[in-house]
Amino acid sequence: MIQRIVIIGTGLIGASTGLALRAAKFTGTIAGFDASGTELAAALENGAIDTVLHSRAETITACESASVVILAVPVLAILDWMHLLAPVLKPGQLITDVGSTKLQITDAATRLFAGVQAATFLPGHPMAGKESGGAALAEATLFHNAMWLCTPPTEREPSAIEQEWRSWIAKFGARTLDLEAAHHDELCAWVSHLPQMLSTALAALLEDTFGNDPARRAEIDAIGGRALREMTRLGASPYSMWRDVALSNTDPVAATLLALEQRLQHIRENLKTPELREEFLLANKFRERR
Amino acid sequence: MIQRIVIIGTGLIGASTGLALRAAKFTGTIAGFDASGTELAAALENGAIDTVLHSRAETITACESASVVILAVPVLAILDWMHLLAPVLKPGQLITDVGSTKLQITDAATRLFAGVQAATFLPGHPMAGKESGGAALAEATLFHNAMWLCTPPTEREPSAIEQEWRSWIAKFGARTLDLEAAHHDELCAWVSHLPQMLSTALAALLEDTFGNDPARRAEIDAIGGRALREMTRLGASPYSMWRDVALSNTDPVAATLLALEQRLQHIRENLKTPELREEFLLANKFRERR
Numbered sequence: 001m002i003q004r005i006v007i008i009g010t011g012l013i014g015a016s017t018g019l020a021l022r023a024a025k026f027t028g029t030i031a032g033f034d035a036s037g038t039e040l041a042a043a044l045e046n047g048a049i050d051t052v053l054h055s056r057a058e059t060i061t062a063c064e065s066a067s068v069v070i071l072a073v074p075v076l077a078i079l080d081w082m083h084l085l086a087p088v089l090k091p092g093q094l095i096t097d098v099g100s101t102k103l104q105i106t107d108a109a110t111r112l113f114a115g116v117q118a119a120t121f122l123p124g125h126p127m128a129g130k131e132s133g134g135a136a137l138a139e140a141t142l143f144h145n146a147m148w149l150c151t152p153p154t155e156r157e158p159s160a161i162e163q164e165w166r167s168w169i170a171k172f173g174a175r176t177l178d179l180e181a182a183h184h185d186e187l188c189a190w191v192s193h194l195p196q197m198l199s200t201a202l203a204a205l206l207e208d209t210f211g212n213d214p215a216r217r218a219e220i221d222a223i224g225g226r227a228l229r230e231m232t233r234l235g236a237s238p239y240s241m242w243r244d245v246a247l248s249n250t251d252p253v254a255a256t257l258l259a260l261e262q263r264l265q266h267i268r269e270n271l272k273t274p275e276l277r278e279e280f281l282l283a284n285k286f287r288e289r290r
Numbered sequence: 291m292i293q294r295i296v297i298i299g300t301g302l303i304g305a306s307t308g309l310a311l312r313a314a315k316f317t318g319t320i321a322g323f324d325a326s327g328t329e330l331a332a333a334l335e336n337g338a339i340d341t342v343l344h345s346r347a348e349t350i351t352a353c354e355s356a357s358v359v360i361l362a363v364p365v366l367a368i369l370d371w372m373h374l375l376a377p378v379l380k381p382g383q384l385i386t387d388v389g390s391t392k393l394q395i396t397d398a399a400t401r402l403f404a405g406v407q408a409a410t411f412l413p414g415h416p417m418a419g420k421e422s423g424g425a426a427l428a429e430a431t432l433f434h435n436a437m438w439l440c441t442p443p444t445e446r447e448p449s450a451i452e453q454e455w456r457s458w459i460a461k462f463g464a465r466t467l468d469l470e471a472a473h474h475d476e477l478c479a480w481v482s483h484l485p486q487m488l489s490t491a492l493a494a495l496l497e498d499t500f501g502n503d504p505a506r507r508a509e510i511d512a513i514g515g516r517a518l519r520e521m522t523r524l525g526a527s528p529y530s531m532w533r534d535v536a537l538s539n540t541d542p543v544a545a546t547l548l549a550l551e552q553r554l555q556h557i558r559e560n561l562k563t564p565e566l567r568e569e570f571l572l573a574n575k576f577r578e579r580r
Binding site: 003017039127129146147149177179187190191200201202208209211217219222224225227228230231235236238239241242243246250254258259260263264265267268271276281284286287289 | 498537
């Protein structure tokens, strides 16, 4: 039975996981660590965690006796923590993560958490979030109706504690879906990383074009409506998180970006031809089924 | 005093204008014409119009005695109606439109509605809409808090009836803003036409990539969240309307598309460099002020 949980990284996803556990009647302890004292204090104040861990050393010690360790930091930091914790954790313990890309993490898990002497590592990725992060925006309902993707190494049986953790995910209102890690990263490049880079590109382009001219900027602000707001919303996303996505999923993201560049060029070259109609009909078809 | 209004094109914008007039206590008659009998019947049924005009000939006759004629059809059809109605309308009457691009319409107005023998033409563009059109989706509140852009030819005084029509726009809850026509079209390329083409391109690309493979398509549907939904929402927009935008604002739209293609290429080539950080910071700055 899961009794002690350590959450490493008490930002939006980490703190929301703590709140979701409490909303689902988890009665054990939840200790938290974050590199930012502000995030940690906010998570403690809103009840996402009940114990503050003050250093990496203290966190590693707490993990030794934890039932579940949740890594809720950006991808490269997850890889760092995996290396720190692999020598410390033992069979019967579960370590899981919430990183946006899964291939590097799953490969590392196969190496670091292998054999009968190792804890179980479950690579996870809840498809939930907001364009702004931080424990202050955390919500117990963040995972309600969300997909919680998992990319477990194929060669192992799910341990009892992994099964118990999956039942908590279900209690958060999320559904788990298991995917092969490389396939996960390719799919997420399309549905998440490409929309992010696109929104960032559009917002950056508009800032470059209008940001330095107050009069033109005011016109854009006055005229721009829902379309502009929606298409640039993700432009508020922090580099700190997306840097790691770009670094750990470079080729799939580059491939989707190139495909979109070519598509935009095709539209640009066909603004006055019937080809434009074909593009609109394809797009209509995509939306009809949503 | 405005007593008789003819709305040509009783789709989303035309029918919403009728409903907004009624909600603002307009007590005169509102006659409507549409090439689609379905749209016309829907507009009559929801009270957007009170009289149905059954043919172009009947519509032209009704316009002869109208106070205000509203052209609420796509841009090229607006230009057609301007040519049909210019010989028929007289001083004291107002003809206005709701077209998405304004340069060609304003140029035509300067030629067709010039001199003391002519009716007043007010080129207009309410910044309101939905990704799906039709009278059935019309709402009296569609223009609430919206900008209603106008591009009147600069060399004329606003007539009394134009001023009265502007007061009705204010009663709809919208604010008018006068712009020079070419400047309007350039701004709208950035805030409206580029987001539309982008959303269409992304949705069309996803349909091409996943639409023919039910298993992959199901994965995209399961995993895609708010980001994908928002970024492809405008993909549902109809070609019939956007064809005329592309044809009547080709150069500004092409220029914004090219700029975005280059921006995406820049991001693609810098997924692993600190340049990516600059793009995120610019995008963050754009969003901070919204």
